[in-house]
Amino acid sequence: MDVLYGLHPVEEALRSGLRRLDHVAVAREREARRDPKLERILELCREKRVRVVTEPREQLTRHTKTDLHQGVVAFVQERKFLALEDLLEAPAGPSGHRFFLALDGVEDPHNLGALLRSADGSGVDGVILTERRSAPISAVVAKTSAGASEHVRIAKVTNLTRTLEVLKKSNVWVVGLDERGTPDYSDFDFRQDVCLVLGAEGAGLHDLVKKTCDYLLRIPMAGSVSSLNVSVAGAVVMYEALRQRRPGSAAQPVAAESKAKKPRKGLGS
Incomplete structure (x- = not known):
């Protein structure tokens, strides 16, 4: 399972449909603010029937090994390359x-x-x-x-x-x-x-x-x-x-x- 983080990468992974997403984790602190960029991602998750969980921001940092995740992390299927x-x-x-x-x-x-x-x-x-x-x-x-x-x-x-x-x-x-x-x-x-x-x-x-x-x-x-x-x-x-x-x-x-x-x-x- 691969990890993607950040608003744009997670949104584009949902839009492209090239890889199956297991679930998306959102920082509790960010989820509470409900900003438009996050709302777009949550709407796409509903459309694609991707499970959304909330976790502490520190847990997302442990998943990604960086604090640059912007409060959004996607767990996706490993990428398959073309010939x-x-x-x-x-x-x-x-x-x-x-x-x-x-x-x-x-x-x-x-x-x-x-x-x-x-x-x-x-x-x-x-x-x-x-x-x-x-x-x-x-x-x-x-x-x-x-x-x-x-x-x-x-x-x-x-x-x-x-x-x-x-x-x-x-x-x-x-x-x-x-x-x-x-x-x-x-x-x-x-x-x-x-x-x-x-x-x-x-x-x-x-x-x-x-x-x-x-x-x-x-x-x-x-x-x-x-x-x-x-x-x-x-x-x-x-x-x-x-x-x-x-x-x-x-x-x-x-x-x-x-x-x-x-x-x-x-x-x-």
Whole structure:
């Protein structure tokens, strides 16, 4: 049984319906105040027929091992992850093109939570995590993502390099983010099936993963620091992809020219 805490994570777990909730515990002190945010959660519990219990705030702190639970804790079924095939077989979103996010060793739960929140907000069709060298989808991740982790479709894979090769054989462009890459992220045409690959905090992409990418994109930096935090960098690129995929978005002539000159390395190979 997993534990989720905080108003947003518990509410989104109830809304998503992806996991069965055993019960929700509410701090007696908070329950007595009856604020609107708590009322929404209690109403959802009634709709979903989820049992609600009241406990002292100190007991909730013992359950969660933190005092940041905001007086609400949900006890939920352990999350079951998807396979890569589940992501590939699902229909594309409104743009008609699939957009995936693959994480190569993001181990900080706050970065992972922030990336999942951006992935949900930008319409990513699925997130790919590795079994090893990846932060688990924990209560901290759920809290940082404001509950978005309960909505994002997540697949776990053993070997990221082999996974990227499978994507390429499925006609998905694999693009990594690297400070020494080219072209700039805004010059790439995201109006096609794409998987964006982000590397670990500090270390970036592993060499073999980097070699597997069809393109390495960069975010131009105007200041003294050479790169952004991985969750910020990921958000920048994901929202550029969302902007391009909106109906009526302007063409990307630079990306079209660069793609025409570059062989479709890896696609179908």
